[in-house]
Amino acid sequence: MQKTSPRELDSRQAPLLKKTEELRINLLGNDGIRERISLRAYELYEKRGTVPGHELEDWAQAENEVLSPLIEQKLKLSRETSKATATNATPAKRTSRKPK
DSSP states (O other): OOOOOHHHHHHHHHHHHHHHHHHHHHHHTOHHHHHHHHHHHHHHHHHTTSOSSOHHHHHHHHHHHHHHHHHHHHHHHHHHHHHHHHHHSOOOOOOOOOOO
C-alpha cells in the first residue's frame, strides 16, 4: 500500500476544501439557516441539562448537523452538473495536417 503524505493529501483536496468553505460561508449568510442552527444548538443545551459553558461546542455541533447535508447536496449537484456539461460539450474539431 502506498503511503500518502499530509502535504500530498492537502494539495489534492484543496479545491474540494475551498468549495466546501465557500458553500459554508454562503449558507451561513442565510437567516433561515442560522435560525435552524441556533434552535439546534439550544436543543443540545437543553439535552445536556442546561449546564452553561458549552455554547461554542453546541453551536459547532449544531452547525455541522445542519450544514453538512446541505453542503453534501450542493457538492453532489455541482458534480452532476459538471459531468453533464462535459458530456454535452462538443469536442474540438481536428484538422488533419498534410505533409509538405
